[in-house]
Amino acid sequence: MSSNITFCDLKGKCILSRKYRTDPLITKESIDIIPFILFGNKITKSFDNSFVSDEDIVPGTITNPIITHEGIHYLVLQYNDVLAISLLSSLNDEKVDIFEQFQFLREVCDVFDTYLHVLNAKHLRENFIIAYELLDEMCDFGLAQLSDIKMLKNYITQTNRKFLKSVEKRKDNLRPPEQLTGTVNWRNTGIKYRKNEAFLDVLEKVNMSIDSKGQVQTSEILGQINIRSRLSGMPDVKVGLDDKGLITGNKIFIKRQIENNEESHDSIDSMDYNDTSNSSENESGMILEDLKFHQCVKLSNYENNKTITFIPPDGDFTLLQYRLNCSSKSLKPLILCETxxxxxxxxxxxxxxxxKSNYKKQSIANNVIIHVPITNEYDTPSFKHNHGKVKILADEADSSKNYLVWKLKNLSGGKDYGLVAELQLPSTNALQKKKNEYYSKLPTRVEFQIPYYTTSGIQVKYLKVNEPQLGYKTYPWVRYITESGDNYVIKK
Incomplete structure (x- = not known):
């Protein structure tokens, strides 16, 4: 458990500090010497014997998140220009979980960021009263208690007058919130809607590395099920998925994907991608690596009969997150690109x-963007293409890198499009020519979004809502989206 939580600026100067329990090792001097602990600055003593950092403190880089000094352990987390530090005198205590401490610091920073609109050193100094009240509610005697922002807003009603919209005060604001005395602490009572609806989105992001021959080297699927709940009362919701292999954590087989791709199409001439429809080796399947439920899910029901039942929070939330590690034979490229x-x-x-689009003809990819690396020394570019728009843009992260950006509003399955671009280069010798050709070794990055399609084959069979007291009729809506992740690339 934490004895003290302190927030500092990037120079290590204390902005606010909250002491949760008496610890003889952790004193005011332990807070004052944080600049020395973090950056090794010289420390001088003032006339009142308190430690004061030099005025010319130079912020450094936090290379070690856990620093030990004179028996005190400093757990440091950086958030924008603020350092959140948890002070402990022992890491061997059974009640101390290092990962839990860092997770709680992160959640505190996220709550501050919501209340202050943007968490930085300036806003934290101006709104230290709100910060202290939040720390008192979120932690008790060094133990994490509460970090749900919706629940905190019910009884921490002070606002940042410059940046945060006013929080509507409840009539029973002076009484303890009902969530503290009940088992459902993520939903208020008395919620009413004229039309009761539940919107469910199955979103999957595909990360894939493809070689020059169209062979998949590495691939993974990052999926999540998002729900927007507009339901009255205290409904009991049950979601059924058609793939029990995914929920049980066993290997799942992409039978649905194979069915979707029974209509084979000719690939790009120089590429030979894996055809999953004609080989029994495809049953290597996809292995579930991570499965994370929202806190509202009744895990006992899930463990007993593998059903997902829950009382949903009001509004938007993520019900389920999962990650599938796919073998090279179980997943084929959705979009191929040869440069x-x-x-x-x-x-x-x-x-x-x-x-080349490599999915069924009925599906259409939207907002397809191809990023082709090119040299940053060029003149009079010209383009020939039969679909979409083309322009040259500089990399936002590195202005020395340029990309030929090809944008297509939509791309139907089984389609094949081409682009020819010509750039005039300055006359160069052999050494300079070799320098200009470095870009040809960089991968081509692809972005896309395919609605009404899931790569893993997961599908929602039913979404049932039961509210015994109100007994209303619900209107469930389900949507599927597959899109490229941050690392969908074709190597050369």
Whole structure:
């Protein structure tokens, strides 16, 4: 358990500090010497014997999140320009979980960020009263108690007058909140809607690394089920999924994907992607690595009969998160892209891009964007293409890198499009030419979004809502979306 939680700026100067329990090792001096602990600055003593940092403190880089000094352990978490630090005198106590301490610090920072609109050193100094009240509610005697922002807003009604919209005060604001005395602490009582609806989104992000021959090297699926609840009363909701292999944690087989791709299409000439529809080896399947439920899910029901039952929070929340580690034979590329570079006479660069959609014809990918790396030394570019729009943009993270960006509003399944771009280069010698060709080794990055499609094959069979007291009729809505992750690339 934590004895003290302190917030400092990037120089290590204390903004606010909350002491939760008496610890003889942790004193005011333990807080004052934080700049020395973090950055090794020289420390001098003032006339009242308190430690004071030099005025010319230079912020450093926090390379070690756990620092020990004179028997005190400093757990440091950086959030924007604020350092959240938890002070403990022992890490061997059975009640101390290091990961839990860092998770709680992160949740405190997220709550502060919501209340202050943006958590930074300036806003924290201006609103330290709100911060202290939140710390008192979120932690008791060094133990984490509460971090749900919806529940905190019910009885921490002070607002940041500059940045946070006013929180509507409840009539029973002076009484203890009902969530503290009940078992459901994520939902208020007395919620009413004219039309009771539940919107469920199954969102899957595909990360994939593809070689120049169209073979999948690595792939994974990051999925989540999001729900927007607009239901009255205290409803009991049950969600049924058609793939029990996913929920039990066993290997799942992408039979639905195989069915979707029974209509085979010709691939790009130089590529030979894996055809999953004609091989029994595909039953290597996908292995579930992570499965995380929202706190509202009744885990006892899930463990007994593998059903997902819960009383939903009001509004938007994520019911389930999962990650599937896919073998190279179980998942084939949704979109293939071949890029060729041809340098003519040392002064003209020709780039040929061939794009192929590799999913069923009924599906349509929206907002397809191809990022092709090119040299940053060029002139008079020209483009020839039969679909979409093309332009050259600089990388936001590295201005020295340029990309040929090909945008297509939609891309139907089984389609094949081409792009030819020509760039004039300055006359160069052999050494400079080699330097300009480094971009041809960088991967091509693809972005896309396919509605009404899931890569893993997971499907919602039913969504049942039961509110015994009100007995209303509900209108459930289910939507499926597959999109590219941050790492969908084709290597050369």
């Amino acid at each position: 060729q570079y041809h340098l003519h006479d040392g002064s003209r660069l020709q780039i040929i891009v061939r794009l």
